[in-house]
Amino acid sequence: MRLGGSLRRNRASGQASSPKVGTPDWKARGRVLLLAGTLVVTGSSVGYLYATQIAFPLPEHHTEDYREVPDLRGRTLAEAETLLTEMGLQVGAVDSIRHPERPEGSVVGQSPFPGHLAVPAGSVELTLSSGPERRSVPDVTSMRADRAMAVLQASGFDVNVDSVEAEIPPGRVIATSPSVGEELSLPARVRLTVSLGLPTFPMPGLVGLEEEEARALLDSLGLVVGEVGRRLTFNRGGEVIEQLPLPDSLVTPGAQVQIVIGRGL
Numbered sequence: 001m002r003l004g005g006s007l008r009r010n011r012a013s014g015q016a017s018s019p020k021v022g023t024p025d026w027k028a029r030g031r032v033l034l035l036a037g038t039l040v041v042t043g044s045s046v047g048y049l050y051a052t053q054i055a056f057p058l059p060e061h062h063t064e065d066y067r068e069v070p071d072l073r074g075r076t077l078a079e080a081e082t083l084l085t086e087m088g089l090q091v092g093a094v095d096s097i098r099h100p101e102r103p104e105g106s107v108v109g110q111s112p113f114p115g116h117l118a119v120p121a122g123s124v125e126l127t128l129s130s131g132p133e134r135r136s137v138p139d140v141t142s143m144r145a146d147r148a149m150a151v152l153q154a155s156g157f158d159v160n161v162d163s164v165e166a167e168i169p170p171g172r173v174i175a176t177s178p179s180v181g182e183e184l185s186l187p188a189r190v191r192l193t194v195s196l197g198l199p200t201f202p203m204p205g206l207v208g209l210e211e212e213e214a215r216a217l218l219d220s221l222g223l224v225v226g227e228v229g230r231r232l233t234f235n236r237g238g239e240v241i242e243q244l245p246l247p248d249s250l251v252t253p254g255a256q257v258q259i260v261i262g263r264g265l
Contacts (some may be wrong), residue, residue: 012093069124071114072131077128084124090122101125104131132185139180141173145194148173158189163196170197180204198252205247206240211261214240222253229260237264 072080086221140148177191206214242260
């Protein structure tokens, strides 16, 4: 009997009979994970149903219960409130804005918009017109026309300009229309009347006219006889021999004219 062969047989038989250690059971673990996931999903669903149906139920609204929001634009606040009440709705927050066309107190905006649906007793926010902005016409009389236009435009007015002959210096504002201080709704237009100064015309020739004739002609033209000089002359006396302004010079009504009358020898 060989001792080595016996040992080998015993070792081989011992290895075959001992169980394997550390081999994972994957199927068992998969079943455990699947069961845990199912429990989590089931628990979440049950919790959601409990919260929404029992603890905190959502308000029930049937489609036929919703109200169609009416068009309230152009109505007064009282009219809008009455109409909303009839529709089962109510007025919410109310604010106002300037509007150049809509009268003060009329509805110019709303939320929700017309035609949208609202829950019963829901609120509709309104925006009312506070009317157009109003400004007083500033006093620009006697200003230069360009300066007056700048002031009016800065105040929000459109400007038209008319020019007339007047005694005040050319380029100065004579008047406004509407008048100074009048309150207007913007946008508005103000007309300026600007001076062209006095009209001018050519100075007539007076030399050779008798003194009385020269005086009559100057008076008819609105000119004033100023200084009258006398000088000896070889011509017949009593006639104008010099004048200032000179003939064809441009003059205005009220200008003074100097003349020299000849005295015969």
